[in-house]
Amino acid sequence: MTDTNLIVNPEWLAGNTENQQVVIIDCRFSLADPELGQKQYQESHIAGAFYLDLNQDLASPVEKHGGRHPLPNITELAEKLSEIGINSPETLVVAYDDSRLAFAARLWWLLRYMGHSKVALLDGGFSGWNAAGYPVTNVLPKPREGKFVPELRSHLIVDIEAVKALKDLPGKVLVDSRENERYLGIREPIDPIAGHIPGAVNYPWQQVTDETGKVRSTSAQKQLWTELATAEEIMVYCGSGVTACVNLLSLEIAGIPNAKLYPGSWSDWCSYQ
16 A cells, blocks of 8 residues: 555545545446447446446547547546536546556546646545445435636647657656567557657556555665656557556556657657668
């Protein structure tokens, strides 16, 4: 368990499921079966949790360039956040998934990008909640009234032109968050071209959590990024700007705030090849 307000444990959340200052969001999703997360949510979820879908809510439609999960329409997402009771900036949002934060971290990052800092992730995800013996339900929550007003922090993203211009400069670091085999180009299960952006270093996002999805200690997060701690700027990418957010969470926990997301990531980069 990390000693940070970015992570909450099941015990804390179990005591706050009816807290009107807390909104819980289920982010379960499967890249292999895009309908699965919604089905799982309808069958069983934490009481009071709303569902946001990676493809429908946390990304916009795919185009020729921009990657497989372009950033969502901010106005539309802000409306959805308002409709589930999120008031900016005071509501605490707690997100969870069942994929070692792969999708919940995308929402965590998006909220911060939209100016909302009060957001945390459930340690161990839905499996951790179940393992701890806490109750679940299939009752869908009623809409809640909120007012989410986005204040974009545009300095938190870089586009392909910025990556090209900055990646080889002193003090600038480009981090590839995919597993090592994809980084090396040995295996590429999703995108049409294998490999990585020249000059990128590899920090697989799965290192942030253990096999059960629990976030490793703050000291472990700091240790993970020791070699990059003094970097002037860190640009992080993955396949489509989703799991890179797990590394951005880790960097935040480690106290390294100068990190940015390349939303298009490898799927955008290789669309120009």
